[in-house]
Amino acid sequence: MNILIIGAGAIGCLVGGKLAQSGATLTLVGRPRLAEIIQRQGLVLRDPQGNSTTVDNMRIVGTIAKAFASGDLPYDLAIFTVKSYATEETLAELVADVQATSSMMPLMLSLQNGVGNEEAMATAVGAANVLAGSITTPVSVVQPGVIQVEKAQFSIGLGAWQPALVYEQIATLQHVFQNAGFTVQIYPDAACLKWTKLLMNLVGNATSAILDEAPTRLFADPALVDVEIEALRETLRVMRQARIKPVNFGRYRFKLLAPLIQIAPKPLLRQFLRAQTGARGDKMPSLQIDLNAGKGQSEVGWLNGAVVRTGQAIGVATPVNQVLTDTLLNLVQGPEQRASWRNNHARLLAALAEKGYAR
Numbered sequence: 001m002n003i004l005i006i007g008a009g010a011i012g013c014l015v016g017g018k019l020a021q022s023g024a025t026l027t028l029v030g031r032p033r034l035a036e037i038i039q040r041q042g043l044v045l046r047d048p049q050g051n052s053t054t055v056d057n058m059r060i061v062g063t064i065a066k067a068f069a070s071g072d073l074p075y076d077l078a079i080f081t082v083k084s085y086a087t088e089e090t091l092a093e094l095v096a097d098v099q100a101t102s103s104m105m106p107l108m109l110s111l112q113n114g115v116g117n118e119e120a121m122a123t124a125v126g127a128a129n130v131l132a133g134s135i136t137t138p139v140s141v142v143q144p145g146v147i148q149v150e151k152a153q154f155s156i157g158l159g160a161w162q163p164a165l166v167y168e169q170i171a172t173l174q175h176v177f178q179n180a181g182f183t184v185q186i187y188p189d190a191a192c193l194k195w196t197k198l199l200m201n202l203v204g205n206a207t208s209a210i211l212d213e214a215p216t217r218l219f220a221d222p223a224l225v226d227v228e229i230e231a232l233r234e235t236l237r238v239m240r241q242a243r244i245k246p247v248n249f250g251r252y253r254f255k256l257l258a259p260l261i262q263i264a265p266k267p268l269l270r271q272f273l274r275a276q277t278g279a280r281g282d283k284m285p286s287l288q289i290d291l292n293a294g295k296g297q298s299e300v301g302w303l304n305g306a307v308v309r310t311g312q313a314i315g316v317a318t319p320v321n322q323v324l325t326d327t328l329l330n331l332v333q334g335p336e337q338r339a340s341w342r343n344n345h346a347r348l349l350a351a352l353a354e355k356g357y358a359r
Contacts, residue, residue: 001025001176004067004075004106006090008034008060010139011111012081013147015180017045018154020058022180027071032062037145044146064090068097074104077173079133080121083290084114084302091124107169109133111156113201113286114302115194115310118161130161131170132190134197135182136250140283150283154182155250157197159190183250192247195239196254198303199246201286202235203228204277206304206324209287210331212342215277221345223359225270227320227352231304232261234318238311291331291338300328319355327351 001024005016008030016028020043030038042056061067067075082090087110098105109131110117121130134157138150156177158170174184187193204215207224219225236258239246246254261269284292287300304321311318327348331338341347349359 001076001172002072002074003027003176004071004078005029005081006064006078006094007081007083007086008038009081009083010141010147011135011137012079013043013141013145014045014137014139014149015079015081015111015135016058016060017043017053017055017147018180018182019176020055021053022176024176024180025072026058027067027075028058028060029064029067030060030062034144035060035062041145046142046146046148048149048152064093064097068101068103073101075106078106078108080108080110080112080117082112083297084112084117084299085297087112087117087120091120095124105129107131109158109173111135112302113197114299115198115306116302118190118194122161127162131173132159132161132194133157134193134249136200136252153250156182156184157187157193157249158184159187159193161190185249187247189245189247192245193249195235195244196246196249196252198306199232199235199254199258200249200252201303202231202307203273205285205287206231206300206328207348208285209291209298209300210324210327210341210348211344212288212292212338214284219270219274219277222270223349224345225273226266226359227349227357228273229261229266229269230357231307231320231324234311234316234321235307236262238307238314238316238318241314241316242310287328291328291335294335296332298328298332300325304328320352320357323348323352323355323357 003026005012006029008028019026038060042054045053105125107129108121111133118130118132136153136155140148142148170186177184208215208218246258248255290298305325307321308318308325
């Protein structure tokens with residue numbers, strides 16, 4: 001199988017590095033400067049114990065066009081690990097290069113966070129050519145070309161975006177990932193997998209970005225933990241109305257957790273969420289990292305924003321997710337406002353109260 005990975009961030013490098021170590025044929029597309037660094041020094045993967053492995057049998061290029069200009073065509077699989085806000089532009093580039101080289105359209109797999117990427121892929125290339133995926137490994141970029149695995153939890157979930165995709169294709173991918181050291185589970189309903197991963201990505205993400213606070217500090221405030229609980233409950237109400245069932249994923253047992261989140265007393269849920277975020281230490285979540293980097297875009301539209309859009313479509317109110325989405329997008333567009341929101345719990349709670357949120 002000839003694999004193209006588009007996006008050389010933490011997840012793209014992790015997946016590409018492990019696949020290359022297993023002997024898979026692959027090309028990784030990253031920014032030109034990063035491609036130069038990895039070409040020169042190799043890709044360094046660090047495990048949780050501090051041991052480093054250098055992967056030097058992987059081809060990396062600076063653009064999708066270069067991947068098609070000098071690679072062995074066709075690609076059998078294109079794995080998307082770019083940020084969700086880059087999906088449509090990346091798809092357009094990929095489709096154009098496939099057409100320009102008269103190549104076969106590869107099967108597409110999204111390992112991205114959030115909801116909406118597979119829909120964009122299906123619109124561009126047809127739903128029968130799309131796979132949904134999620135990965136649980138906590139990983140970060142130490143420096144360009146050096147990836148730190150925080151926990152050795154190499155779980156991947158896969159699901160066809162529509163039943164027309166034959167099972168043998170998914171089973172082949174399962175074997176490829178398993179050969180690279182991943183534990184792989186195939187899900188009959190891809191939407192259930194992606195929304196379950198969405199639940200995991202919501203906790204402490206938008207609020208930490210808005211307040212510029214590590215989740216451990218943020219979660220010391222019971223009022224803000226309750227905001228997280230209500231954001232999760234809104235999401236679960238949307239999922240229930242849309243007939244999307246939470247599933248177990250890796251070590252996360254959401255079939256059991258989802259009903260508890262909906263009905264358990266808040267003091268008990270606060271303890272549970274604090275325990276989950278405490279494992280992160282002072283590591284900041286993705287939305288804060290992107291905001292702090294001044295990227296001018298945010299994945300919040302594919303996380304909390306996806307909850308809001310789906311809720312509007314099916315008639316479920318989502319005021320907490322709406323406030324978190326709108327506030328963070330305002331900060332993306334107006335970074336000069338960040339200082340007035342930093343550590344300002346009262347301001348966020350007041351903004352929520354204006355939309356009807358009652359503590």
